[in-house]
Amino acid sequence: MLSNAVINEIKQIVGVEYVLTTKEELLCYAYDSTPNAFLPDLVVRPCSTAEVQKIIKLANEHLFPVVPRGAGTGLSGGSLPVAGGVVVDLTRMNKILEIDAENLVAVVEPGVITYSIQEEAEKIGLFYPPDPASLKTSTIGGNVAECAGGPRAFKYGVTRDYVLGLEVVTPAGDVISTGGKTVKSVTGYDLIRLYTGSEGTLGIITKIYLRLIPKPESKKTLMAVYNNLKDAAQSVTSIIRQGIIPVTLEMMDDRTIQCVEKHKHLGLPLDAEAILIIEVDGPRVLLDSQTAEIAEQCRSCGARDVKVAESEDDRDRIWAARRAVSAAVVQIKPTKISEDVSVPRMAIPEMVKRLKEIASRYQLELVIFGHAGDGNLHPNILCNKQDKEEMQRVEKAIGELFQAAVDLGGTLSGEHGIGTMKAPYLKLETGEAGYAVMKNIKQALDPNNILNPGKIFWSDSNE
Amino acid sequence: MNKETMQKYLDRCSKCGGCMAVCPLYGETHVEPLVARGKLFLISNYLEGNLDLSCKMKELMSLCLLCKACTVQCPNSIPVDELVLSIRQEIAHEKGISFVKKNVFQHLLQNNGRLTTAAKCAYLYQQSGLQWLVRKSRLLELGGGDLGKKENLLPKMAKVPFRAQVPHLLPAANPRVKVAYYTGCLTNYVFPETGHAVLKVLKNHPLDIVIPDQWCCGIPALASGDEESAVKLAQKNIEAFQKAGVDVIITDCASCGSMLREYAELVGTPQARAFSEKVVDFSELLDDVVDFQPGEKEVNHIVTYHDPCHLRRGQGVKEAPRRLIKAVPGVTFREMKEADRCCGAAGSFNLTYYELASKVGHRKAQNINDTGAQTVVTGCPSCITQIDHMLKRENLPVQVMHLAELLSMTY
16 A cells, blocks of 8 residues: 555655564554454654654655554554554653653653653652553553543543643644643643544644642552442442542452452452442541541441451452452453443442343343442453354444443543444444534544544544 | 464453563563564464464564563463464474574484583683684674674683583482482583582582483473474483482573473473472572571672572572572672563573663663672573673673572582
């Protein structure tokens, strides 16, 4: 699809060694953390904004798709080259340019691994809260592009709550800066929010200003076991009514608990309907009274057992259950379709009920865990991608699962993004008019449909 | 591993990318084909018929340190290193291995007489002034690439192999355990001082020591995909050690040790299983089997410890060496950052991919130096070669030694 002349021009821009052309290498950029893969025509590894800009200009000249990619750990297909073209791998742009302790801002390139920003900030007592599960691997550029969340989101918010400014190469090949080191900025439209979560369809992010906050002094962890899922949801509400906002409220359903116990033998109760892992953070002097209060609330809401971690070992043991989930559930079947619907918190029990009903109707293995504080659930369907008939049932179940979330006042995606995986269902939530607004923005900014075609707007290429 | 088993493991990969956080090669390059999930995807594509065993495939599959970091952290327990070895074997079958490797694995390593002669030739090259001349004249740099630097990495050969310097039977007065010492090729031909240190430490404990006839453990052949040569070597060693009739087989080399433990599966006979079950690392012998009794001499060093991949992950040995170091009178122990991250040696990886291995080694050298230690101790001669080279290359004031050498300094 790309002519040799174009490939040579790209080689001139970034240097021969940073252009990958063999089928073997291209295959390694065909996938992300979804079960899908599409072969790109070329992989380019630029090291500067100027190089990215030149590639975009060339793309407009020769009309080839450009797919920005960080670490390729997305869960919605955001970095998959569904229409072929050039994958722009941004992992060489991986410098932390500045940690400004005075203004509480980090300035970073998009290829920096999120965890390194946290490490650097914590060295001087600062804190970057968003913590997607992939944080030791995923890049901050990818986190911003997909607006990644994480367990700490209920208290601290998601990636968009920490982006103060961006440098972006637009689909036309211009470089713009929006926002910067100020906390307040209302100069025109809020482009930062537009680009955050734009999934690489509106521009390539080349520099990011992130808000940092002081690091909480300490944390404390509890685990509560419930016979009844409703009681777990009620506990969360009761805790918040006491004026306590836990940093994490991780929930595991009965099937998840059974899988983990079978795989790891941690002594989890096989007859429990739900487990909550609750963590509070803040000044050390407050935490003991807060954990006592939380334990009390959990018990009075019907928890049959509450364990408070008294040591780092205790804390490790509690989190071991949550950490084991991923490995445990794939023991059932190898392919894991991980969804991330969000519903209002009090709708969690009803959503779980409907999810289980859908799974049983389609005879599918389903485990549900997630973030009980913000209603962001991770229903995971375990299947085998080689089994075509089963995959069709999965497809149907997913459609119904999204419908259920929307019916309960929820959303298709809490933190993974739409990408390709949820694109066919977008209108369920946006409606025709909402879809049209988004589509108009895309068409206005990227008339040649250069950037990440086939994402969000499923039928782009056919329309 | 047969193709069905391979496919079963490959199907488990969810491409979560957890391997990217721990892979030393990905850490330095950020290139996806070098990390486990990339390699697994390529192997999948080959098994499904979408990909040939091309030269590129051969190159990419050889770009793995086999350090097991990804294997250990994989949430879905995929034995990545075994899959890479399996595909290397497949490649070796289909495309053959290089003429030099073939000769080394199938002839030189199978015959101790010839191997000793080869080692002697290398010694003569280094001693005769020829090496001096080659280095001085920068002759190797004419060949282009890193040949000059690589030649520097080649260890200095011993004049007489270690096993020719010592008796093969060292009985104790009241022995508790009969131990066979598997010396490994590096100790035998390059680091006889390590061998002497091992014996010195062992002799201070109630142990009968035997040094049976022995051959290369076979790991270089296996790592290059030549399983047949590896099995032949394994059989020779199993037979020789069976004759010695010992309770325990020790080794001072992490790589050899992990390979010797693999014999059970590689060869599959009851004799092989009996052999593998007896293998323990030098440090485990002193920590678990007998109670380590240090001598009275103080060693006033600040010491840090590097975990060889094949000891920490290959054999699950973590605390024994640390406990032994801390038991040495006078020593101050300081843990380094990323102590169990590969040093980049990986057998002959550091010769084949010198620049890449040096990037991995640079990180190790910096982590060592950051502790402020004067001495870095480890349990694998291959790591010692690489770490020594990196410390010298970066002019860092740290010396590297085998655990046995540190312990022997107390007597």
